[in-house]
Amino acid sequence: MKFTIVMTVYKREELFLHALYTVIQQDYPDWELIVIADGPHPNIEHAVSLIQKDTYQAFWDRADLGKRISYHEYTDSPAGTVGNPLRRRGLELATGDYICFIGHDCLIDKNYLSTHKALIDNKGATCVSVVSVLYWTDWPSQVTQDKNVQAAIPEFIGRIPWSYTGKISMDIAKTGEVDLTCLCFPVIESRQVGVFSPDLDNAYDADFQSFSKLRSMLPVVFTSKPVAGHF
Secondary structure: OOEEEEEEEOOOHHHHHHHHHHHHOOOOOOEEEEEEEOOOOHHHHHHHHHHHOOOOHHHHOOOOHHHHEEEEEOOOOOOOOOOHHHHHHHHHHOOOOEEEEEEOOEEEOOOHHHHHHHHHHHHOOOOEEEEEEEEEEOOOOEEOOOOOOEEOOOEEEEEEOOOOOOOOOHHHHHOOOOOHHHEEEEHHHHHHHOOOOHHHOOOOOHHHHHHHHHHOOOOEEEEEEEEEEEO
């Protein structure tokens, strides 16, 4: 089973290498990473090109790393589409059996993919896999020593899927109240039902609507164990 990870990037280049590192460290071997930037990001393109040329082969100790990672730009994404066209493009490019979507502000544990793999294998059928994610936000901000500067200090909000009772269950995982980082979609079925389709381009909850399209036709498997963080 091969996984495609689509990482969407919008500015915030300082976060990209941290997210990239967590992908490279996966303990599951069969994956590809498609990096899609919302417009030109020369620094990120350069970083990916260095990896593709095996510049860091001695550091990563992974001779095949350059073949697993590709960089793309999507320059026609209108304001308000919240990354939807980028994810649709990632789905078009994917060569894996299953696909995960993460942002440049996400850090995934080394067992992120292997956890999805175990859930899918246990089901023994095509399904949507849902894992738990620790969610942080930079609101509210704190004032730095320089009173004229507002510094965004990440604050821990809780675990997603959301549970206001403090418990996480399969029912919660099926409600749609999930972060996109929680989800792993089968590629063929995602294309068939139109995940991240153009009609969702201006929908802020395009990820949840896409999840709903799949969960209406496929079983959902779930673990409450957190294996990623979204900042």
